Amino acid sequence: MTILLSLAFxxxxxxxxxxxxxxxxxxxxxxxxxxxxEYYIESDxxxxxxxxxxxxxxxxxxxxxxxxxxxxxxxxxxxxFVFYHPNGKVESEGQYVRGRKDGVxxxxxxxxxxxxxxxxxxxxxxxxVYTMAQTMPKYPGGEKAxxxxxxxxxxxxxxxxxxxxxxxxxxxxxxxxxxxAKDPRMAEQIASVISSAPHWAAGMxxxxxxxxxxxxxxx
Numbered sequence: 001m002t003i004l005l006s007l008a009f010x011x012x013x014x015x016x017x018x019x020x021x022x023x024x025x026x027x028x029x030x031x032x033x034x035x036x037x038e039y040y041i042e043s044d045x046x047x048x049x050x051x052x053x054x055x056x057x058x059x060x061x062x063x064x065x066x067x068x069x070x071x072x073x074x075x076x077x078x079x080x081f082v083f084y085h086p087n088g089k090v091e092s093e094g095q096y097v098r099g100r101k102d103g104v105x106x107x108x109x110x111x112x113x114x115x116x117x118x119x120x121x122x123x124x125x126x127x128x129v130y131t132m133a134q135t136m137p138k139y140p141g142g143e144k145a146x147x148x149x150x151x152x153x154x155x156x157x158x159x160x161x162x163x164x165x166x167x168x169x170x171x172x173x174x175x176x177x178x179x180x181a182k183d184p185r186m187a188e189q190i191a192s193v194i195s196s197a198p199h200w201a202a203g204m205x206x207x208x209x210x211x212x213x214x215x216x217x218x219x
Contacts, residue, residue: 023074025056031075039064041074051079062086070098076207085110097122099206129166129211133203137167137212140198147218153193157181161218163194169209171199178218190218 024037037059044053044066051068058064067081077096085091089112094105100122107115139146151157161180165173176195181187203212 029056043072043074058086063088067096070207092118094118094120098208100125127211129213130203130205131213133205133210133212135204137171137203137214138201140201143216146194146197146216149197150190150193150218154186154189157186157190157218161187161190162215163190163218164213164215165194167200167203167212167214169202169211171202173197173200 021043023041024032024034025039025041026032026036027038029039039056039058041054041056044055047053049068051070052072052074053068054066054074055063056065063084065081065083067077068079070076070078076099078098079096080094081096082093083091085108087110089110090108091110092105092107094101095103101118101120102122103120105118105120107118109115150163159180159182161178163176163178165176168174173195176191178187178190178194181190202209204210
């Protein structure tokens with residue numbers, strides 16, 4: 001009897017642990033609280049290939065999709081994916097590249113008949129400039145440290161002086177502009193100092209470095 005109770009407890013604990021490892025998703029397959037979820041992800045066993053295989057189910061346990069992710073948390077689709085109609089027939093099939101559909105995706109209706117293919121091109125997004133990224137760029141020591149660096153080089157600025165620039169994927173700055181300085185020569189000097197400052201940590205989106213537009217008040 002004691003053994004049976006111990007086994008039941010162990011199975012219950014394992015089941016609860018598996019439930020806790022689920023990632024719940026809303027109607028557009030974005031992470032959300034369990035209460036508002038329409039789907040959930042469960043990781044598959046490793047198969048020796050690159051990436052992390054997983055399956056997406058409706059909250060009722062019907063298979064929605066299966067594919068590969070770049071991360072163990074299953075946040076970034078990366079690799080071959082198949083989506084299914086509720087009746088189990090293939091809805092669409094194609095490749096993800098770091099969170100975005102890429103190339104030719106085949107499609108079928110719920111009876112299995114072929115529909116027009118869709119072609120996705122992620123190339124135009126390579127140089128996209130974000131104003132908000134999942135992880136924003138960071139100057140060593142924070143923005144206040146950058147302001148101190150500028151003030152050490154050119155002195156304290158007067159008025160509402162603002163610096164804007166793009167933090168590139170390698171942490172370097174481009175398109176540095178300074179507004180609000182009363183003396184144009186001072187604005188040029190500040191821009192030069194900012195350009196030569198230590199590199200920033202790049203912004204990140206879907207696990208990849210991206211270009212991010214920043215605005216920093218210099219006071």
